[in-house]
Amino acid sequence: MLEPDVTAVCRISAPVPPLTSREAGSLAEVFKALGDPVRLELISMIAAYGEPCVCDLTKAFDLAAPTISHHLKVLRKAGLIESRRQGTWIHYRAVPEKLAELSILLDGQARTAVLLPG
Template identity: 45%
Template sequence: MSDSRGPVDIFKALADDTRSRIAMLIAREGELCVCELTAGLDLSQPKISRHLAQLRSNGLLADRRQGQWVFYRLHPQLLPWVITLLQGALAANVEWLAADVARLQAMADRPVRCC
């Protein structure tokens, strides 16, 4: 995150329920593609993509393309306090995210990662 977003930008990006769920699922799993997020959050692909774009534009996520898939992960230059915040939120809200995790784990035909 070379432009160092401030706390207000980060908190605004995470203030939405869907964006918080996306960020915490990615923090938990390490890397997810749009189809996995769609299955896990039980939301439409356009809605997921719109929220991913906002998280990416705020420097929270980075993406990589592998064939037909685009995988999202926490930005490698994410400030340490943001990583600590996400890890703490994830640990404190296991039940809040439980249904999303269960749907993700039940997903058939998850993409294979080469990296």
């Protein structure tokens, strides 16, 4: 039987400096990739299902196959997902490190905002 994977992460508050325009530029690419309903649903399905193939994902939407392919490409270029070929099918999986990186960044901004203004 499997024990539940109990992973815990704890952080303490610390103010974060504002982003440089260079940082903002590359970060915006990632958030822009998440800024579409189809892509958000895609990445959440990929994260939840593990490693679905494109055909599974395409079936879940009322969109043409090239459209899904385009959205997957955007997510992949943003570093949010990776692809693996298995025979005829191509399977996609999420990149947890990238998602965690964004989570930590937003967490830092939230804590900084709560710390300073009073």
